[in-house]
Amino acid sequence: MTSKRGDGRAALLYLVPAGVVLLALMAYPIYQLVVISLFDYGQPQASGAAPLVFLGFDNYVDLLSDPQFWDVLGTTVVFAGVCVVGSLVVGTALAVLASRARAAPRLLLFLAALGAWATPTMAGSYVWLFLFDQDFGLVNETLASLGFGGMRGHSWTFERFSAFGLVAGEIVWCSFPFVMVTMYAGIKAIPGEVLEAAALDGASARRTATEVILPILRPLLMIATIQSIIWDFKVFTQIYVMTNGGGVAGQNLVLNVFAYQKAFAGEQYGFGAAIGVVMTVLLLMITGLYVRAQRGVR
Amino acid sequence: MNIRRTLTIAALGVLAIGCAPPQASNNGQQQSGATTGELRVWLFQEAANTAKESVVAEAKAEFEAKHKGVTVSVEYLPVDGRATRFNGAFNDKASAPDIAEFGNTDLAGYTASNGFADLTKDIDAWPDSKDLVPEVLDTATVDGKAYGIPWFTGTRALYYRTDVFTELGLRPPKSLKELTETARQIRTARPDLYGIAVGGKYQFALLPYIWANGGDVAKQDGDTWKSTIDSKAARDGLRQYAELLRDDICPPAQCAQLTGSQSVAAFAGGKAAMTIGGDFNRAAVEAGAVKGKYGVVPLPGKDSGTIAPAFAGGNLLGVFRSSQRHTLSLEFIKLLGGKSYQEKLYGAMGNMPTFADVQDKIANDDEFLAPFIKTVQAGTKFVPATPAWTKIDAAAVLPTAVQQVATGQLDVDAATSAAAAEMNEAFSG
Numbered sequence: 089m090t091s092k093r094g095d096g097r098a099a100l101l102y103l104v105p106a107g108v109v110l111l112a113l114m115a116y117p118i119y120q121l122v123v124i125s126l127f128d129y130g131q132p133q134a135s136g137a138a139p140l141v142f143l144g145f146d147n148y149v150d151l152l153s154d155p156q157f158w159d160v161l162g163t164t165v166v167f168a169g170v171c172v173v174g175s176l177v178v179g180t181a182l183a184v185l186a187s188r189a190r191a192a193p194r195l196l197l198f199l200a201a202l203g204a205w206a207t208p209t210m211a212g213s214y215v216w217l218f219l220f221d222q223d224f225g226l227v228n229e230t231l232a233s234l235g236f237g238g239m240r241g242h243s244w245t246f247e248r249f250s251a252f253g254l255v256a257g258e259i260v261w262c263s264f265p266f267v268m269v270t271m272y273a274g275i276k277a278i279p280g281e282v283l284e285a286a287a288l289d290g291a292s293a294r295r296t297a298t299e300v301i302l303p304i305l306r307p308l309l310m311i312a313t314i315q316s317i318i319w320d321f322k323v324f325t326q327i328y329v330m331t332n333g334g335g336v337a338g339q340n341l342v343l344n345v346f347a348y349q350k351a352f353a354g355e356q357y358g359f360g361a362a363i364g365v366v367m368t369v370l371l372l373m374i375t376g377l378y379v380r381a382q383r384g385v386r
Numbered sequence: 387m388n389i390r391r392t393l394t395i396a397a398l399g400v401l402a403i404g405c406a407p408p409q410a411s412n413n414g415q416q417q418s419g420a421t422t423g424e425l426r427v428w429l430f431q432e433a434a435n436t437a438k439e440s441v442v443a444e445a446k447a448e449f450e451a452k453h454k455g456v457t458v459s460v461e462y463l464p465v466d467g468r469a470t471r472f473n474g475a476f477n478d479k480a481s482a483p484d485i486a487e488f489g490n491t492d493l494a495g496y497t498a499s500n501g502f503a504d505l506t507k508d509i510d511a512w513p514d515s516k517d518l519v520p521e522v523l524d525t526a527t528v529d530g531k532a533y534g535i536p537w538f539t540g541t542r543a544l545y546y547r548t549d550v551f552t553e554l555g556l557r558p559p560k561s562l563k564e565l566t567e568t569a570r571q572i573r574t575a576r577p578d579l580y581g582i583a584v585g586g587k588y589q590f591a592l593l594p595y596i597w598a599n600g601g602d603v604a605k606q607d608g609d610t611w612k613s614t615i616d617s618k619a620a621r622d623g624l625r626q627y628a629e630l631l632r633d634d635i636c637p638p639a640q641c642a643q644l645t646g647s648q649s650v651a652a653f654a655g656g657k658a659a660m661t662i663g664g665d666f667n668r669a670a671v672e673a674g675a676v677k678g679k680y681g682v683v684p685l686p687g688k689d690s691g692t693i694a695p696a697f698a699g700g701n702l703l704g705v706f707r708s709s710q711r712h713t714l715s716l717e718f719i720k721l722l723g724g725k726s727y728q729e730k731l732y733g734a735m736g737n738m739p740t741f742a743d744v745q746d747k748i749a750n751d752d753e754f755l756a757p758f759i760k761t762v763q764a765g766t767k768f769v770p771a772t773p774a775w776t777k778i779d780a781a782a783v784l785p786t787a788v789q790q791v792a793t794g795q796l797d798v799d800a801a802t803s804a805a806a807a808e809m810n811e812a813f814s815g
Contacts, residue, residue, distance in 0.1 A: 120407065123405055123406070123407055124407045127406065127407055129407050131473055131476070131495065131498070131499050131776075132498045132499045132500075132773070133407075133409060134407075134408075134409065134410065134473070134476070134477050134499075135409075135410050135473070135476035135477050135499040135500060135501065136409045136410040136411045136500070137498060137499050137500035137501075138498070140406050140407065140409065142406075222639075222640065241640075242639075243639040243640060245643075246638070246639040246642065246643075246793075332643055336586065336638075336642045336643055336789045336793055337586075337642075337786045337789035337790045337793065337795060338782075338786055339795075349780075349781065350781075352469075352470070353469070353780040353781070354777050354780045354781050355469075355473070355495075355776060355777060355780065356777070357407075
């Protein structure tokens with residue numbers, strides 16, 4: 089009993105540094121975010137020219153009764169879903185490819201993937217925009233020279249779905265390497281004996297894949313999925329840069345860009361904070377799933 | 387356990403309600419302050435900034451020679467990121483400069499934040515101020531108080547390609563309707579050109595269309611404002627403007643996202659036969675492919691031979707309320723914003739001065755300015771002078787309406803009704 093209590097104390101002591109950092113960098117800002125979301129807090133209030141008015145949950149009521157919010161939330165969920173599935177499929181497929189390729193091509197594949205991974209989001213977004221530029225982009229140029237003359241001067245960011253598709257392509261491009269590396273490590277960690285045993289039992293390649301390899305990889309796949317969900321739900325830079333702040337008439341807004349437009353461009357810090365709180369709650373729920381999945385791994 | 391949880395939640399609730407978000411204190415009295423030390427100045431970064439820098443450097447040298455122990459340090463801010471810089475300065479005095487250049491459309495928002503010092507008495511006491519054009523001084527005024535010295539004004543007019551017009555046997559349009567027809571005619575004959583380069587995000591090109599049709603974006607009603615963008619006249623104007631964003635004039639795929647400077651850039655690059663541009667765009671157009679091949683006329687109005695009311699744009703020089711060197715700052719803006727340096731700035735950048743006598747002096751020997759001065763004299767208009775306009779502007783309410791019409795998502799009535807609802811929400815606070 090006493091030794092157990094001593095253990096607990098030691099554990100607490102070890103947790104203190106991380107706890108202090110978390111409190112200062114996470115708990116306090118989130119506390120401020122919540123407080124601000126309860127006030128009518130705009131630029132005049134921040135600079136002290138107008139009195140603070142406590143609104144209670146009015147900002148939340150306004151937000152939840154704003155049809156645009158639900159619209160944007162729906163769009164964000166679908167868009168994040170497409171990006172997650174895209175990165176998982178591409179990442180896993182390339183991981184399988186890498187596990188079967190010889191050393192030299194594998195090295196090239198990894199270099200290319202890590203290059204995409206290491207590219208800063210801003211730079212990546214602009215490079216994609218340049219590639220797909222309507223007048224000078226390599227893509228239109230190539231398509232036109234291949235006989236698709238109609239593609240000359242085609243704008244990829246004008247139509248809603250075309251713009252979302254382009255951004256999704258960029259996001260998949262910069263986030264598949266994480267999935268690929270994770271899955272590759274998982275595949276390499278499968279003991280040879282297991283596969284050998286399956287082969288001796290006469291399992292077909294398909295059966296080996298679905299009933300031996302996949303169950304072993306499942307926890308990893310779960311983690312990669314949830315991490316991707318969290319990242320892609322929070323996407324900001326790509327949409328902001330590539331669709332010029334949310335697209336024609338706001339057709340490409342996602343939740344984070346919407347929050348930015350309201351909070352900072354529109355100087356409604358209180359309302360923006362409410363969006364921030366709602367997003368935090370949503371992501372905490374997903375993180376809860378993540379923590380549970382990790383427990384499963386152990 | 388349950389009691390504990392309830393208590394925790396109650397405690398958190400009290401904490402949340404008991405504490406308020408941080409507020410800067412910005413209500414102190416203005417002081418004349420120190421007469422030596424560093425004078426910090428924020429000016430906007432222009433496309434061709436060296437010309438501006440040389441004029442400012444001259445003013446700085448003259449001021450420092452006259453005031454011993456004073457150094458003037460100038461920082462050039464990009465126009466696009468100005469909101470965060472100014473808001474940061476209002477919230478944190480330590481990061482605030484003493485003097486700033488700012489756009490007159492931002493003034494109402496800045497005064498709502500108590501950002502700038504009231505200069506009414508100082509400007510009244512300044513002998514040169516009687517020569518300031520009254521309409522221009524009005525754009526520096528909120529609720530009867532002046533917050534800045536107008537440094538230069540900006541007016542827009544119609545730029546057109548003289549070579550293309552000659553080639554096709556056209557003449558500059560005399561009415562907005564004729565403008566649309568001319569633009570369509572040009573694109574039919576020369577599919578490589580936009581009939582006119584204007585954009586979904588070019589609010590200052592849209593406004594003259596609304597005004598020329600007899601409409602306005604909002605109307606002041608006592609202390610509050612009410613949107614009038616859904617009135618018939620305003621709708622006619624928006625419809626007429628959105629008609630330009632069609633495949634047979636300026637295709638929406640290319641033009642729906644264009645801003646003002648991008649529209650002018652398209653014209654300067656030789657991609658358009660016309661555009662709506664300002665006197666301040668002269669350098670950009672001169673530096674482009676169309677140098678020597680363009681002319682400027684006032685943007686026509688609804689009826690043949692009339693001129694569309696132009697937006698009275700312009701920048702002011704103001705003193706931050708938090709400045710520790712109020713008197714010194716005032717002396718500096720009277721120098722930099724005074725007659726002699728306005729004339730020098732015009733010489734370097736082509737910016738139109740705000741003093742009537744300086745305007746007259748330069749108008750006589752600069753043919754280029756004639757259409758702009760004609761436009762100003764025909765009467766100018768301004769956006770609603772209320773802090774809510776900052777929100778409406780930032781939320782791109784009017785550009786969104788134009789884009790919705792141009793892309794066919796909504797018709798004019800639905801788009802303007804939605805815009806009016808959003809504007810009224812902003813006006814009601």
